[in-house]
Amino acid sequence: MTALADRSVIVVGATGGLGLPIARRLADQGCRLTLVGRDADRLRATGVPGVVVAADVRKAASASQIVEAAVTEQGGVDGIVFAAGAVAFGAVDEISDDVMIELFTLNALAPMRLLRAALPALRASAAAGHDPFVAHISAVVAEQPQPGMAAYSASKAALAAYDAAATRELRREKIRLIDIRPPHTETGLAQRPLAGTAPRLPEGLDPQQVADRIVTAISEGEKELPSTAFTG
Template identity: 40%
Template sequence: MDLSGARTLVVGASGVLGGALAAALEKEGARVVTASRRAGSFDAMDLERCAAVVDEAAAELGGLDLLVVAIGVAAFGPEAETDVVTEHLFTVNTMAPMAFVRAALPRFDGAGTVCVLSAILADVPTPGMAAYSASKAGLSAWLTALRGEQRKKGVRVFDVRPPHIETGLAGRAVAGEALPLKAAAEVDELVGLVLTGLREDSRELTFDLRRGEFARR
């Protein structure tokens, strides 16, 4: 897709990755509207409100070409394995991104792109992060099925599954504490790869832990 002038909504722009992506897209000439809980736009626990955020952005931009979803929460260890925490993880990490994307689909006028940050946990479900992994795997599976449904309509679905990047996300976990995690990539590296992926209509950005490198398809 052509990023210059692209009517873009970035949700979760108060986060490290969402903020960096919004800034990079603006630098590329995209017309960016941002939304976040911190700015008072929405809380991901309110799915109807998530959909309304997309409608408001599309009205402001006169349509929509690109939706970037960068919201998410982590939880670790036995404290994460309760119904309450699992519901929280699945609402923020799975259902809210689905609500944003569903609301964006009718706003794309013939063509559009959704770029959603899931996580490497979708490919590598990890002990100590079982519910968190499941929430990201659910999102990624949904994106895969959606991609097939939307292809003929001209809508691209880009699933970004980063490895651990030091953004402070683990320290903001809704339950439990992470074991010390070694960062496998840097924020700037990921942002550069996401922008290239958008320009080239990629479907997935994954990370091979054995090789220590990203792969884009």
């Protein structure tokens, strides 16, 4: 069990279909939150208590800005939930360079940069015995890449591969990395693609239930959340 009361947790994508219910649950458990998204008003409008940081995580400098806010205003970093991301649909010759770069920057590079920037604070949390964690939401497509979503699948597989390697590095330092690979969930993400149009998808999972499962995994010390953990 990881005690969440009074822990300082960064939630990136705190206005999102998954990030917001996760942030609400963490606040209910007594976490002190640093809430990140691109727009401060949208973050405040969620009503979730916490320090608001308006940052575009595609920009490299945002990582240190976010960590600095958590350290100075919440006293450290005991956890990160990275729930920002975007999707794109289309055949391989329909996805532009700009879209491929955006997918990889937001879905893979941004969480990698944030983890790296937060490492000193996460190490301090581990030294204090706070069982720090980093929860990355990759996706089921990291396990089962889909046609018509090759670049999105590749960006998520890149993050999952990074998580698999970093998990083994950070375990020694008592920092827990959780790769979370939910199946399609009804957050509206598929209706906001960077490019293309979503294919007809079967009814997705309920975002509230997916958020519940993720927060349970965080609080119960789970180390991986494959797609089957949401449907089994």
